[in-house]
Amino acid sequence: MSDRIDIHLPETAEPLRDAIRRLRWFRQALDRQLDDLRAETGLSFAVDDRKLAQIFVNWLREVDAQKPKDASARRAYFDFVSGLMLRDLLREMPLQAGPLPPQADTTQPEYFWPEGFALTLFCLNVRAAVIEQEFNAETTLAPEFFSLRQWWTFKENVTQDSATAIGFFDVFAGNHPDWQMPDSFRHRLNAVLIEQAKAARLTE
Amino acid sequence: MTLRHTLPRLDPAPLKDMARSLRFVAERGGKTLKSALPLDVLPDPAARVADAALDAVLKVGQGAERGVTALAHALLDRDEAPPTLSRPEDAEAEARFATAAHDGLRAALAHLGAESALVSEMAARRAWQAVTGAGSGQEDTATAAALFLGLIATHCLREAIWPETFALPAAEAARIATFAVLLSMLSDAAGFRALLPAAVDITLALRADLAAAGEDPALLAALFDEFRNHV
Numbered sequence: 001m002s003d004r005i006d007i008h009l010p011e012t013a014e015p016l017r018d019a020i021r022r023l024r025w026f027r028q029a030l031d032r033q034l035d036d037l038r039a040e041t042g043l044s045f046a047v048d049d050r051k052l053a054q055i056f057v058n059w060l061r062e063v064d065a066q067k068p069k070d071a072s073a074r075r076a077y078f079d080f081v082s083g084l085m086l087r088d089l090l091r092e093m094p095l096q097a098g099p100l101p102p103q104a105d106t107t108q109p110e111y112f113w114p115e116g117f118a119l120t121l122f123c124l125n126v127r128a129a130v131i132e133q134e135f136n137a138e139t140t141l142a143p144e145f146f147s148l149r150q151w152w153t154f155k156e157n158v159t160q161d162s163a164t165a166i167g168f169f170d171v172f173a174g175n176h177p178d179w180q181m182p183d184s185f186r187h188r189l190n191a192v193l194i195e196q197a198k199a200a201r202l203t204e
Numbered sequence: 205m206t207l208r209h210t211l212p213r214l215d216p217a218p219l220k221d222m223a224r225s226l227r228f229v230a231e232r233g234g235k236t237l238k239s240a241l242p243l244d245v246l247p248d249p250a251a252r253v254a255d256a257a258l259d260a261v262l263k264v265g266q267g268a269e270r271g272v273t274a275l276a277h278a279l280l281d282r283d284e285a286p287p288t289l290s291r292p293e294d295a296e297a298e299a300r301f302a303t304a305a306h307d308g309l310r311a312a313l314a315h316l317g318a319e320s321a322l323v324s325e326m327a328a329r330r331a332w333q334a335v336t337g338a339g340s341g342q343e344d345t346a347t348a349a350a351l352f353l354g355l356i357a358t359h360c361l362r363e364a365i366w367p368e369t370f371a372l373p374a375a376e377a378a379r380i381a382t383f384a385v386l387l388s389m390l391s392d393a394a395g396f397r398a399l400l401p402a403a404v405d406i407t408l409a410l411r412a413d414l415a416a417a418g419e420d421p422a423l424l425a426a427l428f429d430e431f432r433n434h435v
Contacts (some may be wrong), residue, residue, distance in 0.1 A: 021434055023402040053405035060434055 008036055009129055016130045017078070021063075023056050033122040034095075043114050051094040059088050066185045073189060075135060079175055080185045082127035083166035087183060089114030089119045091162035109151040116155055124172060142174040217325045225362075228322040228408060235319070236351040285394045289351075289386075290344040292336040293431060301351075302328035308385035308400060310362055315404045316377055318364045345432065348386040349424035353380050376415070380407045383414055383427075390428055391435040399435045406431055 012019040012027040019025040027049070034045050063081050068074075097114035104111040110118075128139040143148045150171070159165040167177035176195070181187040246254055286304035287297035293302075305328035313321040331354030335347060355361075361378045372380070384403040388396040391403070407414065410427065417423035 018433075023406055023435055024399060027402065049401075050405055053402070054409040056434075057406060057409040136289075192277060 009125070016126075016133050020058060020126055020130065023053060026056055028054065029126065030122055033125060034118060037110070037118055037121070041110050042103070043110065043118070044098035045115070045118060046095075046096045048094045048097070055088045055092045055094060055133060059085050062088075068185065068189070073185075075131070076189065076192065077185060078127060078134065079170070079173065080131055080166070080188060082130075082173075083169035084124050084183065085126075086120060086123040086169050087162050087165040089123070090116060090138065090158050090165045095119065107148050109146070109148060112148060112151055113155050115187055116151070116158070121171065125170060127173065140174065142172055145172040207429040208266055217299070217329060221324050221326050222362065224322060228320065228363065231320050232363075245407060286389050286396060288344070288393045289347045289390060292332075292347065297336070299334045301332045302326070304389070304396065305331075305355065305360065305385060308388065309355075309381055311397065311400050312381035312384045312404050313324065313364055313377070314359070315401050316372070316381060316408075317370055318366055318377070321364040324358075324360055324362055327360040327362075328355060330358045331355045331360060342391060343429075345425040345428040346421065348390050348428045349421040352379075352382055352386055353421065353423055356381065366416065374410070379414060380411065383407045383410075383424075387428060387431060387435060390432040403429045406435060 009016070010032060012025055014022075020029070030047070030052070034047070038044055059081075062084060066077075066080075068077055076105045076157060093115060095115040095118060097118075100106070100111055100114070106112050124139075124141065124145075131137050131139055150168075153167045154165075157168070164179070166178050166182035170177035176192075178188045180191075180192050264311040284300050284303065286301050286308075287294045291297075302325045306323045306325045309323045310321050313323075331351055334354050338350075356379065361381065364374065364377070366374065366377070370377075381404065384400065384407040385396075387407065388399040388403040391399055410431070413427055417427055
């Protein structure tokens with residue numbers, strides 16, 4: 001797997017930022033992700049559609065509730081809501097992986113934690129596709145994404161506090177994580193502003 | 205000179221309702237008999253006699269079902285899209301809505317797990333007449349809310365057969381299916397059938413909100429408005 005994100009999502013005539021907020025497209029996109037992963041790794045998954053719909057509805061409501069009025073925060077908000085989606089998916093876990101294929105190497109993240117890996121990759125892919133479409137920008141995976149040690153910590157932490165999934169998502173996406181209040185966009189924005197002010201003082 | 209008679213156009217909806225009722229009764233009768241007869245505890249030869257009798261009854265039911273199914277299909281089973289809820293004055297809107305409501309409700313109930321369901325097209329028509337007769341010009345989500353209440357009030361869903369393990373109360377399942385059908389129509393009238401499974405699952409996820417909305421048209425319209433673009 002390369003550090004460049006390979007985007008393979010269902011076609012849509014709508015902007016992806018709108019398509020992802022339609023349950024039918026969201027399901028198709030996840031199914032395609034799982035199909036790709038199955039072809040590449042031999043892993044198989046069962047999806048609980050009802051659970052997925054509940055996660056989707058809760059996520060939509062939180063996306064609307066935290067939506068910033070300031071248009072300049074859009075890019076940061078796309079990053080944030082992608083992590084938020086991962087938090088909700090991991091918390092409720094709509095996937096169940098089948099038995100590992102015979103050649104599975106459990107020192108590889110995808111075999112170490114198949115469900116977590118599939119959902120994380122899905123959220124990273126959707127984020128990458130939206131950012132490419134909205135901002136004409138390419139995204140890559142951070143080296144931490146390929147580290148088993150990182151995945152071990154990720155799984156351990158998410159089991160205790162699902163909100164930490166947003167921080168790990170940022171690490172994998174190469175962003176600065178907010179570990180204090182990861183599921184508050186306002187707190188995240190404030191942290192970014194403080195960092196920017198510090199950097200400005202250093203360059204003066 | 206040739207005489208031309210203008211024949212009144214046949215309205216198939218009452219006949220279709222009748223044919224569907226017959227089919228439903230045949231279906232339900234067969235299932236009830238099968239589950240009610242204690243064949244496994246009867247001693248021989250009583251068991252063999254009862255088994256043969258049940259077989260004969262089921263064959264009659266299946267024959268009736270085949271006949272009425274053919275009749276129901278022959279009576280104008282069109283696959284037309286429902287009218288856009290913002291334009292209730294469109295041509296044949298009432299009939300198109302009723303057919304779509306019938307098909308949609310059956311599909312939604314099946315997605316919820318119903319083994320069989322009896323839905324009245326005439327009741328859907330009455331709901332449409334009551335809502336659009338009050339005048340157009342309101343928001344389509346308000347129309348959807350009024351239709352939701354109308355379809356429930358007219359008992360458009362006459363009866364459904366649920367598996368024994370089904371956990372939802374029947375009345376709640378009817379509200380969920382009805383809401384899902386109207387949500388699909390609001391989302392995309394032309395493609396509403398393909399949207400139904402997602403609409404049912406969204407409505408199930410909104411179970412508590414739908415129960416809290418009760419019979420309040422404003423709350424129901426707000427719920428339609430919140431989710432119409434998310435199916």
